[in-house]
Amino acid sequence: MENKDLQAIDDAVEKQAEVLVEQEMERQNGNGASDRAGEKPAMKVKDLYFSYGKNKVLKGVSLQIAAGKITTIMGANGCGKSTLFSLMTKNLYPRKGNIFLSGKNIQNLNLKEFAQQVAIVQQYNTASDDITVENLVAFGRTPHKKMMQGSSEEDERLIEWAMEVTNLTEYRNREVSRLSGGQRQRVWIAMALAQNTKILFLDEPTTYLDIRYQIEILQLVQKLNREYGITIIMVLHDINQAITYSDYVIGLKDGQVLVEGDPEEVITAESIRELYGIELGVTKVDGRKFVLAV
Amino acid sequence: MEETKVQDAAKQEAADLSAQDQARKHKKAAKAAVSFIVMILLLAALFFAAVNIGSLKVSFSELLKGLFVEYNENVATIYDLRFPRIMISMLAGAAIAVSGVLFQAVLKNPLADPGIIGISSGASFAAVLITAFAPALFFFTPIFAFLGGVIAFALVYSLSWKGGLSPLRIILVGVAVNSMFTGLSSALNSMNGGNMSGVAAIVNGNITMKTWDDVKTLAPYVAVGLVLAIIFTGKCNLLALEDKTARSLGVNVNAVRIVISVIAVLLASISTAVAGVISFLGLIVPHIGRILVGSDHKVLVPFSALFGAFAFLLADTIGRTIASPYEVSASIIMSVVGGPFFIILLRRSKKYGK
Numbered sequence A: 001m002e003n004k005d006l007q008a009i010d011d012a013v014e015k016q017a018e019v020l021v022e023q024e025m026e027r028q029n030g031n032g033a034s035d036r037a038g039e040k041p042a043m044k045v046k047d048l049y050f051s052y053g054k055n056k057v058l059k060g061v062s063l064q065i066a067a068g069k070i071t072t073i074m075g076a077n078g079c080g081k082s083t084l085f086s087l088m089t090k091n092l093y094p095r096k097g098n099i100f101l102s103g104k105n106i107q108n109l110n111l112k113e114f115a116q117q118v119a120i121v122q123q124y125n126t127a128s129d130d131i132t133v134e135n136l137v138a139f140g141r142t143p144h145k146k147m148m149q150g151s152s153e154e155d156e157r158l159i160e161w162a163m164e165v166t167n168l169t170e171y172r173n174r175e176v177s178r179l180s181g182g183q184r185q186r187v188w189i190a191m192a193l194a195q196n197t198k199i200l201f202l203d204e205p206t207t208y209l210d211i212r213y214q215i216e217i218l219q220l221v222q223k224l225n226r227e228y229g230i231t232i233i234m235v236l237h238d239i240n241q242a243i244t245y246s247d248y249v250i251g252l253k254d255g256q257v258l259v260e261g262d263p264e265e266v267i268t269a270e271s272i273r274e275l276y277g278i279e280l281g282v283t284k285v286d287g288r289k290f291v292l293a294v
Numbered sequence B: 001m002e003e004t005k006v007q008d009a010a011k012q013e014a015a016d017l018s019a020q021d022q023a024r025k026h027k028k029a030a031k032a033a034v035s036f037i038v039m040i041l042l043l044a045a046l047f048f049a050a051v052n053i054g055s056l057k058v059s060f061s062e063l064l065k066g067l068f069v070e071y072n073e074n075v076a077t078i079y080d081l082r083f084p085r086i087m088i089s090m091l092a093g094a095a096i097a098v099s100g101v102l103f104q105a106v107l108k109n110p111l112a113d114p115g116i117i118g119i120s121s122g123a124s125f126a127a128v129l130i131t132a133f134a135p136a137l138f139f140f141t142p143i144f145a146f147l148g149g150v151i152a153f154a155l156v157y158s159l160s161w162k163g164g165l166s167p168l169r170i171i172l173v174g175v176a177v178n179s180m181f182t183g184l185s186s187a188l189n190s191m192n193g194g195n196m197s198g199v200a201a202i203v204n205g206n207i208t209m210k211t212w213d214d215v216k217t218l219a220p221y222v223a224v225g226l227v228l229a230i231i232f233t234g235k236c237n238l239l240a241l242e243d244k245t246a247r248s249l250g251v252n253v254n255a256v257r258i259v260i261s262v263i264a265v266l267l268a269s270i271s272t273a274v275a276g277v278i279s280f281l282g283l284i285v286p287h288i289g290r291i292l293v294g295s296d297h298k299v300l301v302p303f304s305a306l307f308g309a310f311a312f313l314l315a316d317t318i319g320r321t322i323a324s325p326y327e328v329s330a331s332i333i334m335s336v337v338g339g340p341f342f343i344i345l346l347r348r349s350k351k352y353g354k
Helices: A002-034 A081-088 A111-117 A133-144 A153-165 A181-194 A211-228 A239-245 A269-276 B002-052 B060-068 B073-107 B119-133 B135-160 B167-191 B197-204 B212-231 B233-239 B243-248 B253-275 B281-293 B297-321 B330-348
Strands: A041-052 A055-066 A070-074 A096-101 A118-121 A199-203 A231-235 A248-253 A256-261 A282-285 A288-291
Touching: A041 A081, A055 A081, A055 A096, A055 A231, A055 A248, A055 A256, A070 A081, A070 A211, A070 A239, A081 A199, A081 A231, A111 A118, A111 A133, A118 A181, A118 B243, A133 A153, A133 A181, A133 B233, A153 A181, A153 A211, A181 A199, A181 A211, A211 A231, A211 A239, A239 A288, A248 A269, A256 A269, B002 B060, B002 B073, B002 B281, B002 B297, B060 B073, B073 B212, B073 B233, B073 B253, B073 B281, B073 B297, B119 B135, B119 B167, B119 B253, B135 B167, B135 B212, B135 B253, B212 B233, B212 B253, B212 B297, B233 B253, B233 B297, B243 B253, B281 B297, B281 B330, B297 B330
Parallel strands: A070 A231, A070 A248, A118 A199, A199 A231
Antiparallel strands: A041 A055, A041 A096, A248 A256, A282 A288
16 A cells, blocks of 8 residues: 555656656757857856846846856946846846856855855955964855864865965965965955855956956966866956956946957957947057057 | 075075964964963852852862762852852853854944943843833743843844944944933833832842842853854854855855844843843953954854853952942943943054044
């Protein structure tokens, strides 16, 4: 009697699982057709609207973030790039439209699930005065832990790795407050790396830094992408840095995508005029494009 | 050749700095460990002194014998009269100090103190209401005090929220909420002829007449509150980050804030219901604690509990000896010491003293 019931339940579950698998395959195939040849996007933004009160900030933004690439979001102040960044990192919720992370609507992921797949380096950061580099980097393991759980071997390994990649191993016992600005920014990147995600967001990672540290941070970001295959999405202010370090740029204006594509192609005197409202010369040195941003 | 020399020198320098860092770290750990040991010894010594201060005196061996082996009249009297008061001092001291640590973490404000920001006076007003109008519900005083504390905290939090929490605005709003509830309690007392001993005890922090029953009321709530506080120390550490950064680590910052606030209000309110309003204890103890053991809550919370117990018991013991046979309540001692300390903090702090 009982066995029979269990059997029936088993059958039903199996059937449902089959249906789900079929649906999933269908959906993926459907997506594949509309994507660029064979590439599955890491993230997908569909028809996104957002407003602060009556002030409409985003008016129907749709875009795709290619997996394994460096994508830079750029645009003038107030173009909506920070809002887009906040929406894509679950710090704001869209009024209309959806954001997908490998096919899943991020609205259906809780913060912890999201943090297991996406790491974010915020623009402005603070830490307590006496926390050491190692302890701060260890915070990056938070989304992979249950409450009160100690650190596992996996945690230790990833913390070591994150400090090594960012050249912080020798500073591990130093208080973060005693580091230079560039080193401090590397600590925040290391914390995000310890999350061990395939996607890394950075919000204006070079602000507050002098030029030497700016380049150092951007080279680090490039290394993370090239050597570890991490998909990078960042906001940058400097156009030349965006051209040099990105595989793909997305230019926003008045809450809409104005230009997007390979920076060498889409950044022109015209697109800059439209994006920023200023006439700047564009030149080529050694085959690389430079905007005369002075 | 020259280049490798420079490189070697740089490497050597880095290694030296790294060694220095490690030495610093060890020194700090040693300092924290010593602080813990010294604090435990001080607390034990003070406990024994407090037992013996007064008209009755017993030796240490007499005390142990009287407590555990055979009846001794002096020890029995001390056990009934002084022990409850000592226990309440220690429990309330630990609770208030930890409550201060938690409020400081939640509000990102090292000046937050349950007494100063009005949580204790909200709790005491609720307790006074019960004592005055529904003495039959006396047993539930802690619950009502807790509700009063929650209301006070909700008021402070919502009224000081203006697109963010400014540390100074919290203190200012807290001072206003505090004086409102203190005024209400005093008004209630005056309207009833001004001689309700229960009310006076709560408002003035008078713990002279406490019995073992009061200890039994206080102990379980404090135990629960302290255990919860220790469970949430990891989350307190994460609150030191920017809210956005904590969120990006998968922490639901708002939910964590609410839970930790409730624990902090619980600890402050319950001790207020039994021991009265104590200001500045939740400010001074965590502040010195941070200097001694650092700001990692996993260490700071237990240390503050010990230190808080010590500080309150010290204040109470001084209070009952300084002008014997008259008594000065621990809350008055704390105010006299804490006021100047608070001003020093305000003046020395770069962030909050502007």
